[in-house]
Amino acid sequence: MAESVKAIYPAPRARVQAMREYHPPLGNRDTLRLDFNENTVACSPKVREALGSISAGSLTRYPERAPVEAIVAAHLGLAPAQVALTNGVDEAIHVLFEAFLEVGDELLLPVPTYTMYEIYASATDARAVAVQAADDLQFPFERLLAAISPRTKIIAIANPNSPSGSATTRAQLLEIATRAPHAVLLVDEAYFHFHGETVADLIGVVPNLIVARTFSKAYGLAGLRLGLLAGPVELMRWVKRVLSPYSVNSLALACLPPALEDAAYLDWYVGEVLAARAEFEAALDEAGVRRWPSRANFVLVEIGALHKEFTLLMSEAGVLVRDRSSDPGCDGRVRITIGTREQMRQAAVALNETLSTLELQAPQHAQKQRLENCR
């Protein structure tokens, strides 16, 4: 464009202008990545094989999700019409909100929780109503019940939750669904495999229940972007109306059946993470670092005022961790993904070194933190 012409750009919707930007941390990615709750090893070799056997010719065709949706539905004991595959759970959240949130509606969510609920809600004409957890970061059950209003349209609960790692019981979820029959209860089971408890068996039984699952965590397929929503046909038909028929690409679709079939791989990875979590929690206790009990593949720890320095020093020591200080009620708290036992031993060494360095650099802060951890 000629320099003298001043370009005029059409403005996006006011809602979009007001949306918070989401900046996932990037750079220095060759280190031990304990900042995204990803699988820290690799996916199943059977998935790798399936990827290798994809022909160039097959890429000329638009992806066909229906046959794979049928496979995943059977795996969950559901009918295909009750399941929608999505481009990660992120797309699942997006389409669910698009399908159900109207002007004046409320999205109810306990906080701190997964950031994207609030971000996607802010693109709609609904209002997010946050219910703050207490300092123990346990699910704020009674307060959430009290916050249900006639305008509540979606209640989004990550179970287990991130960044706290805390869980909501089946009885609590059922009570919430019963007390808000006019709202969709979204139970996001992204970390289900590390927790082992689900409400997916209640799909179609509880009329307002929708469950989300992802292949980004235990299955190790975050790069392929594969998630799903499952719920009663009467709700899923609206989700499917909003969803692009091609948003899950053919590589992801080809990988899903072998990923589901390789139960041995999944068992191995989950077992490794649970063993590593127990060891790492013990290392945190020994180092005197306050932590929250976790039902997932990460643990939230209290670092205090030096959280930025801690995160930076850990990355210099070759371990990426996630500062969650900007999450509501999480100032000074850092989330550390759990990988294998070997990786977590490396992480524990980096943690102890980092804590010693901080103590040398700022002894008064470190001492104060130690006293607070003894509370």
Ligand code: PMP
């Ligand atoms: N739900 C929760 C609770 C998460 O923590 C995450 C990602 N960290 C997601 C959903 C997103 O999953 P996906 O990669 O399938 O979009």
